[in-house]
Amino acid sequence: MKGDGKQDKGQNKEREEKQEKRREERQGQHAKRDAKNAKGESKQGSKQGKAIDDVWGETRGRKTPRKWTWEVYTIAFIITIVVFLAGAAVSYLFLNSALSPIEKKMSVLNDDIISLETVLTSASREDFCTLYPLAAPSLEGQTWQIGEQLEYFEESKKSFDIHLKYKYFHLEYRDLILLKKARALCNLSTPYIIYIYSNKEGTCPKCKDEGLELWKLRQALNGSIRIYSFDGSLTDDIVIKALKLRYNFTRYPTLILSTAPGKQGSKAEKSETVIEGFASKDELLQALGLELHYASRKSQTTQSTTNESSPCQNTHNTAGKDNASEAEGSGSICALPS
């Protein structure tokens, strides 16, 4: 580049033409002015001429008085406040207007759950078992979508309304109960995971990763698994209290997985596997006994090892509260590599 020294001829020519034009204009102006000065018609001209003569000779350096142009700073400050507040107002309005669709969705979900609960309590088992599988995909989709959006709101808006979250947990819990009833009464084998996490600062560094694994799991199973997420740190909520009583989780994340398929009248549907600590998508598939559906690396014989403790899991079966103490004494968490 430096060694080249050749200019773009086109741009050069354009520049030279402009310079020539300016030179001609200037010569014209100078000629007019000189003519005026010669006639003595321009006092201004002679004054300027004298001023110019003075300009080069003597020293002109004078200390510029320093000043604050206060009006500039003040007006700029006011405008900045306005812009700032406008930005905050726009996002507040946007956020609030965006929240209203979520509340509407929760209302629709609530109506769907009420309908099924009504059928369950007032209609026959056959009616419930016919209607539930038809409604299940919609319930799953709605619950998942609302959960994602609430999570996003919570992350982006610090003054998030926590009661919205409580409301969501209540809907989830009722949906979970319906699912368990359906598994028991209708011989449904829909697997589920109850995911207890914590958003409280410093209590669950692995929870974000676990959330991602559950998202991947749902994608892999094409929505045929039900995932219910609860923030275990919100101990004021009645649903969280109920889950705490049942599962006595003490660490985060805690995952409660369904294992054997439900059978009518069998207590096996209450069989759940509890995992304390991080679990990857593959480990969850394994624990759920669903790995074969997805041509996983392990063969069918490894299913028999599902219930054995792997070095990095603390797993145990629970059948109600009775085994809680056993679970509690089972040992430490291993955080699994992501």
Next chain:
Amino acid sequence: MDLLLLLLYSQVFVLVYLTVLFFVLFMLYHKRVYYQPRELSDDELPTLSVVIPVYNEGESIRDNLSAIVNCDYPKDKLEVLVVDDASTDNSYAIAKEYERYLFIHVLCHEKNMGAAIAKNTGVKAAKGQLIATLDSDSVVDADTFRRLASYFAYEPDTMAVTATIRIRDPKTVVEKVQALEYDTILFFRRLMSLVDSIYVTPGGLSMFRREVFEKVGLFDPRSLTEDLEIAIRMQRLGYKIKAALDAPVYTRAQPTWGKLIKQRVRWVRGGFWTRLRKHIDLFDVTLGDFFIFGMLLDLMFMIPSSILILTLIYKLVSTPNYMWVDRLGIPSFLFSLFADPLMATSLALLVISFLWAIYAVNRVREGIEDKLLGLENLPELAVFIFVYGYIWPYVWVESLFKEVIGYERRWETR
């Protein structure tokens, strides 16, 4: 509200404030922005010495000197002093060819001494009432010197004038981005001259009264940016520096992103050294507008911009994949821009800066009858606004690091 969020909001506030500050300056004094003094006639012009330090410029010096030979400054009032700083290529030989013009003289150093000392050699030998320093890879228009000289005549308190430094024939994206940057800088420098706060007399081309070197002294060879350092010294004495928008000089852009970053690191290091070491006493509120625009402005941009840019990058990178899906019917990335007040205000700032930059560039181009920005300039505009700004945190961090550890000061782009 937690402390981190408060910190981030305050950074955004500062940046919005600085952007609006220039806008208000323009709105209040816009008539003075476009002022161009009448050009002086040949008789009215003073004697002028042009000092050109040269080090391994090769054929570029030929373009430089040819342009001067063709300029319309009266040759009996013009003196050109080419100072060869021990070039190892044919720069000296090429310059010597031009000694056939009686007003061009070639001086040389036996060993390489640096740009500042080369300029000082020329200044000491100069006889003109005005002394200009010109980079050897820059090319002037025919009337550039005349226009610059005119500023001294019609504002007699003026002690130095900076030229309209533009990029010569930009072709690649990196060159076009620099062209935009230079045009934007010109406009903002002009605004700063309205409050007597110019803090650099660019080496590309600046013109000084002789008296400046007698009273202020010569260029400081310890500085990486001797053009900035001398301007701060001039401001210390209260000398006025003006910015011309109608006296173009065309310089070469840095050809690659790597070289561009190196050059910017040199500039910023020079600024750190000048302000935070040599002239730290000028952080003085009694200096009025100069305290803000001349001493504090760079720092006020640097710190919040770095914090904000790094925060934005972190936010984008740390968002898990599934958060990018459609939320409430709009892409979540867009959603996050509006949902968070910090992001929304940052976006507003970006939009304001974008429009302001386009306006600034077009005003400059209008003044010198150059083509205005159009749709064909969108690629470099997009790179300038959305990409170029993100290299600055790195530039600032590297500069600060090198200055703190006392890394050797040398012109790394040469």
